[in-house]
Amino acid sequence: MPWVFNDNMPIYIQIMEHIKMRIATGEYKTGEKVLPVRELAAEAEVNPNTMQKALSELEREGLLYSQRTSGRFITEDSKAIEHLKNSLADEYISWYLEKMTQLGFSKNDALEQLKININKSNA
Amino acid sequence: MPWVFNDNMPIYIQIMEHIKMRIATGEYKTGEKVLPVRELAAEAEVNPNTMQKALSELEREGLLYSQRTSGRFITEDSKAIEHLKNSLADEYISWYLEKMTQLGFSKNDALEQLKININKSNA
DNA sequence: ATCATTGTATTAACGCCATAGTACAATAAT
DNA sequence: ATTATTGTACTATGGCGTTAATACAATGAT
Numbered sequence: 418m419p420w421v422f423n424d425n426m427p428i429y430i431q432i433m434e435h436i437k438m439r440i441a442t443g444e445y446k447t448g449e450k451v452l453p454v455r456e457l458a459a460e461a462e463v464n465p466n467t468m469q470k471a472l473s474e475l476e477r478e479g480l481l482y483s484q485r486t487s488g489r490f491i492t493e494d495s496k497a498i499e500h501l502k503n504s505l506a507d508e509y510i511s512w513y514l515e516k517m518t519q520l521g522f523s524k525n526d527a528l529e530q531l532k533i534n535i536n537k538s539n540a
Numbered sequence: 541m542p543w544v545f546n547d548n549m550p551i552y553i554q555i556m557e558h559i560k561m562r563i564a565t566g567e568y569k570t571g572e573k574v575l576p577v578r579e580l581a582a583e584a585e586v587n588p589n590t591m592q593k594a595l596s597e598l599e600r601e602g603l604l605y606s607q608r609t610s611g612r613f614i615t616e617d618s619k620a621i622e623h624l625k626n627s628l629a630d631e632y633i634s635w636y637l638e639k640m641t642q643l644g645f646s647k648n649d650a651l652e653q654l655k656i657n658i659n660k661s662n663a
Numbered sequence: 664a665t666c667a668t669t670g671t672a673t674t675a676a677c678g679c680c681a682t683a684g685t686a687c688a689a690t691a692a693t
Numbered sequence: 694a695t696t697a698t699t700g701t702a703c704t705a706t707g708g709c710g711t712t713a714a715t716a717c718a719a720t721g722a723t
Contacts, residue, residue, distance in 0.1 A: 425549050427710060442644045453669060464712045469671075486669040486720040506643055510657045513636040520629055521565045524658045531654060534633045535647045550680060576699060587682045592701075609690040609699040 420461040428463060432471035440480055440491060441502040448493045451481070543584040551586060555594035563603055563614060564625040571616045574604070 422431050439445045451457070458468035472489065475481045479497060483489040492498065517527035545554050562568045574580070581591035595612065598604045602620060606612040615621065640650035 425553050427548060429710080430548050438642050442642070454671090455669090466713085467711060470710090473671090483670060484720095485671090486718080488669065502643065506640065506645070506653060507657075509636055509639045509643075510654055513632055513654070514657070516632045517629065519561050519565070520625065520632075522629070524661075528651070528654055528658060530629060531633055531636070531651055534630075534637070535651060538647075552680080577701090578699090589683085590681060593680090596701090606700060607690095608701090609688080611699065 420463070429467050429471040429474070432461065432463070432468065433475055436471070436475060437480065437501060437505065440498055441505055443498075445491050447491055447495050447498065449491045451489050451491065453488060543586070552590050552594040552597070555584065555586070555591065556598055559594070559598060560603065560624060560628065563621055564628055566621075568614050570614055570618050570621060572614045573611050574614065576611065 420432070420435060422428050436445070445451065452460070454469050454472060455465050457472075458465040461468060472481060472483075476483060476489075479494065480492050480501065481489055482492060514524060514527055517530070518524070522530065543555070543558060545551050559568070568574065575583070577592050577595060578588050580595075581588040584591060595604060595606075599606060599612075602617065603615050603624065604612055605615060637647060637650055640653070641647070645653065
């Protein structure tokens, strides 16, 4: 499965978001070992240095930890993972409301437009 | 009113979005003259070259046009402006649904979470 | 003990973004 | 006619992101 990046944001930031998403949804499980940097880099078709940068940032944020030579693992702090999922969701909701408000929609309009879009794609 | 930028995207891209928003909402009206590059740059606290880049990109997209020395103007194509507003809204909606879906929410969950957030902030 | 695997560090090169400073061409204002 | 204003172009500099290539240290596997 190819990792998709866009050009207006640093790749390493997008990798971080990608991995956060996988942790938040439980696709990467608590304490689970992740693939070695070099393999992840190959999978994402990215330079190992770039992957390393993303991973060490995630480590700094406490979502991963590495053991010198046995590999790198997802945090065992399940509260942190729960918190991650909630804060991502909050982030997305706030962003949506903010943008729609800037566009001139009220909050209820923003809700309505979402409803309409969902119903449309169900038809 | 200070223009707010974040660090993970080129400033000129963010300026483009900022101005698109103003055009879409009608804050900048059809055919209206916009401030000279240098003044916009000063207002945004950005280098004139950066503002120039954003403006010429918007011109390439047909949202602005410039007359050699009399200044720069908002497009008079009101259909394009209407289309801009719709496509921005669609973009925001799709993005929200996509992210929430990736996080493991169903579309209806995404709707519910939005409702909850709106009610919370009204309380 | 040896070897492969792991995370990590370092150096070099290139491109894009942003700033700074300067200049020019066309036109509007006087 | 002269001047100010406008968009535009150009050069140089610095920083960050990305790739490439290489190397080292620690440990697990054999």
